[in-house]
Amino acid sequence: MTFQPPSPRIKMEARELTLRYGTKVAINKVSIAIPERQVTALIGPSGCGKSTFLRSLNRMNDLITSSNHTGTILLDGASIHDSHMDVVDLRRRVGMVFQKSNPFPKSIFENVAYGLRVGGMKDRAELSTRVEKSLRSAALWDEVKDRLDESALGLSGGQQQRLCIARALAVEPEVLLMDEPASALDPIATAKIEELIHELKATYTIAIVTHNMQQAARVSDRTAFFYMGELVECGPTEQIFTNPREKRTEDYVTGKFG
Numbered sequence: 001m002t003f004q005p006p007s008p009r010i011k012m013e014a015r016e017l018t019l020r021y022g023t024k025v026a027i028n029k030v031s032i033a034i035p036e037r038q039v040t041a042l043i044g045p046s047g048c049g050k051s052t053f054l055r056s057l058n059r060m061n062d063l064i065t066s067s068n069h070t071g072t073i074l075l076d077g078a079s080i081h082d083s084h085m086d087v088v089d090l091r092r093r094v095g096m097v098f099q100k101s102n103p104f105p106k107s108i109f110e111n112v113a114y115g116l117r118v119g120g121m122k123d124r125a126e127l128s129t130r131v132e133k134s135l136r137s138a139a140l141w142d143e144v145k146d147r148l149d150e151s152a153l154g155l156s157g158g159q160q161q162r163l164c165i166a167r168a169l170a171v172e173p174e175v176l177l178m179d180e181p182a183s184a185l186d187p188i189a190t191a192k193i194e195e196l197i198h199e200l201k202a203t204y205t206i207a208i209v210t211h212n213m214q215q216a217a218r219v220s221d222r223t224a225f226f227y228m229g230e231l232v233e234c235g236p237t238e239q240i241f242t243n244p245r246e247k248r249t250e251d252y253v254t255g256k257f258g
């Protein structure tokens with residue numbers, strides 16, 4: 001008998017999720033499970049709904065007044081739209097890193113401490129411990145430990161993006177949503193982010209939108225292919241890239257369109 005590793009727990013799940021902007025359907029009846037402590041890559045041509053889906057996982061779309069949804073999204077089995085669900089707490093548990101790094105015009109320390117201060121942490125020693133831990137987790141500590149009081153805007157693009165990851169990690173999320181986190185970076189900075197993603201998945205559940213097929217293949221355990229608002233297929237990354245079930249997936253991953 002061959003050894004079957006236990007299936008990972010499902011951390012987040014969408015069931016028949018449809019999201020519209022006004023009357024325009026951006027994602028249509030998407031059902032997908034996101035396993036805990038794995039990296040799930042969302043791929044597909046521009047406008048297919050990847051970012052919309054990602055943003056729906058921590059209700060960032062609520063901020064767009066025209067958006068409305070049907071269907072369910074579960075976090076640890078509980079609906080994120082339930083009236084008992086506190087949106088601020090949801091966004092703490094499900095953090096987000098954007099395509100363009102967006103540090104605040106504050107010191108490196110204050111950027112990472114920001115969410116902690118908003119959450120009410122005041123003690124300097126406690127803040128320092130958490131800032132250091134977050135910067136270490138984001139593989140940035142050694143590069144910035146002697147300049148924590150300097151402006152974050154003086155960091156390179158790659159460092160700024162890792163700072164934004166540290167800022168997201170500081171509030172101890174469970175899930176990390178990344179929307180093309182390396183698309184504005186050079187190959188070396190991109191490699192660092194990819195390495196970091198690999199390390200972070202030991203602790204966090206990660207969903208990442210990427211246009212870069214090689215990146216999806218390198219960093220993810222599972223890949224979901226979206227096309228015109230629909231989830232065409234989702235499966236182990238190796239299978240999606242070498243033996244997809246659907247012709248549209250094959251055409252996309254082999255570069256026939258995109």
Ligand SMILES: Nc1ncnc2c1ncn2[C@@H]1O[C@H](COP(=O)(O)OP(=O)(O)OP(=O)(O)O)[C@@H](O)[C@H]1O
Nearest residue numbers: 021026044045046047048049050051052053064066
């Ligand atoms: N705020 C918005 N208001 C209205 N329509 C929107 C809004 N955001 C996205 N859309 C539309 O929803 C659809 C899906 O967009 P979305 O940004 O989710 O796709 P995407 O796959 O992430 O695209 P890209 O790869 O170009 O970022 C598109 O038709 C887009 O024009």
